[in-house]
Amino acid sequence: MDRRIYGIETEFGIAHSAPDARPLTPEEAARKLFTPVVAWGRSSNVFLPNGGRLYLDVGSHPEYATAECATLEDVVAQDKAGELILEDLRQQTQEALAAEGVPGQLYLFKNNVDSQGNSFGSHENYMIARRTEFARLVSILIPFLVTRQIMVGAGKVHPRGPEDFGTVPVGPGDGAPSYSFSQRADHIWEGSSSATTRSRPLINTRDEPHADAEHYRRLHVIVGDSTMSQTTTALRIGATDLVLRMIEAGQILPDRTMVDPVRALREISHDPTGTRPVELADGTRRSALDLQRGFLDAVRSFVDREGAHHDRVPWVLDLWERALDAVARQDTSGIDTEIDWAIKKKLLDGYAARHGLDLSSPRLAQLDLAYHDTAPDRGLFNLLQRRGLAATFVPAERVEEAVGTPPPTRAAIRGRFIEAVVASGHNYTVDWVHLKVNDRTQRTVTCKDPFATRDPEADALVAGLRPAAEERSAHGDAPVI
Ligand SMILES: Nc1ncnc2c1ncn2[C@@H]1O[C@H](COP(=O)(O)OP(=O)(O)OP(=O)(O)O)[C@@H](O)[C@H]1O
Ligand SMILES: [Mg+2]
Structure with a gap:
């Protein structure tokens, strides 16, 4: 196949250290990390406006799966955007802990083994014929x-x-x-x-x-x-x-x-x-x-x-x-x-x-x-890259853009839907192929072609959500992640 869909799923390691107090267990730290996610998407398993997926299964490894990408540049940008998204959550959590008087430092690692010898993965997905x-x-x-x-x-x-x-x-x-x-x-x-x-x-x-x-x-x-x-x-x-x-x-x-x-x-x-x-x-x-x-x-x-x-x-x-x-x-x-x-x-x-x-x-x-530390001021890879000692494949702006912008694949359809449905306040169900609003009409759109960037039925669904979204944003009710 000359055109292929790629996606990378990354599980992150999490740790809390507090030399003079009981540190949070990885499970506690991960749950805390997902507080803003749950507030935004009413679940610890969400699809994001960039088309990717962020979730916390049982256990303590937050996972970010990139949206469907059709180029190397996009898959690299979406993968690095995942690090920025998790790092932003880590910083929010660190501040929340400080405000609650919980001492210590929260760490996220994009690696594959923890200190107990447990391994967690980085899975690659390739569409094949x-x-x-x-x-x-x-x-x-x-x-x-x-x-x-x-x-x-x-x-x-x-x-x-x-x-x-x-x-x-x-x-x-x-x-x-x-x-x-x-x-x-x-x-x-x-x-x-x-x-x-x-x-x-x-x-x-x-x-x-x-x-x-x-x-x-x-x-x-x-x-x-x-x-x-x-x-x-x-x-x-x-x-x-x-x-x-x-x-x-x-x-x-x-x-x-x-x-x-x-x-x-x-x-x-x-x-x-x-x-x-x-x-x-x-x-x-x-x-x-x-x-x-x-x-x-x-x-x-x-x-x-x-x-x-x-x-x-x-x-x-x-x-x-x-x-x-x-x-x-x-x-x-x-x-x-x-x-x-x-x-x-x-x-x-x-x-x-x-x-x-x-x-x-x-x-x-x-x-x-x-x-492997995701923190910009602590992570050694991040420091090396800032000093020009680690090469890049895409410009920094492209990674930043990928935090909120889907790649030009089916992810673009999903991204528009997520923005609109979250803003509308409706309950919804999404997976890689389906978009559904859980209202009276129970409308489900199926997008089987991962290369398609537009879908008339999805457009209609999004258009139907706009009035509710606009009303809520006029009242300042629209949630942010
Ligand atoms: N048609 C497709 N071909 C290849 N990859 C795809 C396709 N559709 C989606 N993907 C990618 O597959 C990945 C799915 O991630 P997800 O975490 O949901 O996988 P999963 O199958 O649930 O795996 P696991 O349960 O092991 O985590 C994403 O990175 C996504 O971009
Ligand atoms: Mg997965």
Whole structure:
């Protein structure tokens, strides 16, 4: 498919610290964080005027799902806008706590592991064609997903070497401190399945297309790390899209099925050289670098033959190649403003050298965490970006705009509806496909085409809500989030 819908769902970590008092539990902090959301949308599970979704399930990980995006620029902008939206809530909550006399600091982290070793995700969604044989697509994609972490991992410090989480050990660790490519790799337990929690797979196969099911399917990739860097996010989505495009076109590719993809995922994450061979089903052994170079070469020839389907394709191919070269040469200087694991590594190495520390130091683990802090004045990634030490993919204004403006897809229809219905004060029900006002008429509009930016029925629904919205705003009753 030349045009595709992408969306990223991000779960955030939350923590409250109060050295001289009982800190809020993560559950208490998360509930408090959602107070303004509930006041605005009468629920802790809302769709936003930018078309995205913000919700708090049971537990304590606020989740933001971007609206449907059709370009890399939009998905990066909408993803970063999610950080701004949550950070704004954090600041409001911090002020509310102070006003109530509750001491302490509230933190939000866009990372994938908490201090107890629980993992939370950053899920990617790609619209794919129903006619593509799903089993073939998954079998080609899994070796790509297992190895792409050497370019798009977020990096993680392990003060006592690789930890063991459950059934698939990383290998005989000697306890020496280490740095892995990925945060999430140690927490994946299956290749593909329909479960997301207990037996966490790389790909979730639950079939919920959020579109015309006859023509489309939604591929739900749950193996990825949350990426802070805009350029890393763009490469993560851009390279995966190119591989999908090639698979969908029916390109014949060598079979790279791995004997044990989950074990390979962990071993590759913990091998900074990228050269450790993993066992393939055909009896050969290949390294992550080798496999990634194979995918990159295949994509390049495919693009040479078929043409680029958007104007950032050369950018994606260039950064992909530079990331692989950096691992091969063990020299990150060519990517250390663009790729999260390398940006973070440079920060950690610099700090360790200045203070005579190594990766076993708790201060370095602290820096690792602080890299993912959403606060503009505390978050180390945010500080690096402000100092020009982390590249951007879209201008800051575009991210700010994305906080309240949907991308030009079905999200635009939803965004207009949300604005109008919230302003009108009516009860309503929304999901990715449906818009409904719970009034006497019980009108439901179904939007099955995620590329459509207008829908006459939705327009009529919105027009019908205007009088009530205008009346309420004249009385100053319109809620704000
Ligand atoms: N047709 C589509 N194709 C691909 N992605 C889509 C499509 N429609 C919506 N999306 C994206 O899918 C994501 C859905 O997020 P949501 O959190 O609701 O997912 P979910 O399926 O409930 O997953 P989970 O329950 O695991 O959180 C959003 O990012 C959205 O933009
Ligand atoms: Mg979700």
